[in-house]
Amino acid sequence: MRNDSGHGAADALATIPEIADLPDEIRAELKTICRIRRFAQGQLVTEVGDTNEMVGYVIDGILRMQKTLPDGRQHVVGLLVAGDMFGRVYDGPSPFAIEAAADSEVCVFQRARFEALLARFPELDRLVLLHFLTELDRARDWMVVLATPKVRGRLAGFLLMLCTRYRNVGHLFGDADGRLTIRIPIGRPDLAHLLGARPESVSRAFHALADDGILEILRPDLVAIRSIEDLAEEAGEPELGDGLTVETLAQAAGGAGR
Amino acid sequence: MRNDSGHGAADALATIPEIADLPDEIRAELKTICRIRRFAQGQLVTEVGDTNEMVGYVIDGILRMQKTLPDGRQHVVGLLVAGDMFGRVYDGPSPFAIEAAADSEVCVFQRARFEALLARFPELDRLVLLHFLTELDRARDWMVVLATPKVRGRLAGFLLMLCTRYRNVGHLFGDADGRLTIRIPIGRPDLAHLLGARPESVSRAFHALADDGILEILRPDLVAIRSIEDLAEEAGEPELGDGLTVETLAQAAGGAGR
């Protein structure tokens, strides 16, 4: 549970494709003001009214953004994975807290310094804008999923979303006997809250999908998908986009069942 | 239903406070490349795979962003009001369509030209970034609202959201006998779809809230709020933020019952 700088910041930042593509000059500047921090599962990265304003990139692991409700429960409003950015450039403190959903590694910048870099390098600025646009699209997809009337459909939409918008995350996908496996990064209570349901209903929905042969429950937090098409059917999703199949994702996972 | 340039673009853009605050030089440049368009209620502003890529600002009226489902129904994923920006700078075509929810006036820019301006003027760039951050926060608030288990709570959350995130929109608020009135910018079928429910359930939820004295239904699309605190209670919202009361909003509306 060490919480301080691990290995050098240089290679960590270069893990993110978009950043690796930046000119050397910008990368060098970023390196000088960034600080690598590790967070163990359950640790808070940012609190709600955090005055210690920072922005950052996720290097590895999974974070979740959440709103704290008056009854003390946490409401998840999004997941952050490797390559995602968080923080509010040019604006006030974030209304959401960020917590590590798994052991994670992030690269944080002091906000003012990062903003100074944005002003100097249009390429970086453009990158940040694109990241927020991506997040916005994700959030809107979440909305479509959440507005599905039945819990079964919402759960299917959630799983489908992991396969599409979060597909580049090695941690989530695996390959068991040629079937695609997905690790579910949050527990039943939080998932239930995210989907607007109760833990019992989520559990029943999982097993209902399993009974219909859509998926297989290997562990509470690990399921195997039989067919993405069936999943999309359940979710009522219009199109799958590109060539997205169980095989594609399983191959990308590279056989590490984890 | 005229669909072409109405009055001069100059004063139209200056309607938006953030833009009015920009240096004269930038405003002048914006003016030269912008084009005012009016859309009648129900008209499409942008289609899904629109190749005619544009970005724009809403001058007046209300637009809704929606995803078209395979069954032909439209799924609303957000509302755009005066001062909001739409379009995807630096990125591919939007996965969502935009339609006028009321007679509206927008200011559109050809994307490439607008991007050129972004590159030249950091202030404008910063403004755009802030707009997207606002949209992102809105989308996340939508998520919290949508994840409320009961329709009553989701409807209360929706109304509360109109009072908070969309508060600066003159069209929506009015003052009837000292009570705050809210105009609901979309019809029951769309509202139902947005809230993940059926029109009948939404109607019942409205009247259930009315029976409990939380609000009063003046017209199907016009309700009077008795107490914002009660509304927040119903929605299960943590905090109201700042000094947000029925009186504050009614005063801001300026007594135009409309």
Next chain:
DNA sequence: CAACGGCATTGATCTCGCTCAAGGTGGCGA
């Protein structure tokens, strides 16, 4: 090692909201 607490699951019951159906209203075009 034992006790505890949180999580996942399953069952039973009851409420809520979906479904189908009908009637009332307003706007729009013939």
Next chain:
DNA sequence: TCGCCACCTTGAGCGAGATCAATGCCGTTG
């Protein structure tokens, strides 16, 4: 002007999901 159609509303019945409750499991703590 009349007729049409979309919308809003209300009613009745049924299914899905919330609720309450109990069990087994695991990781942690004393």
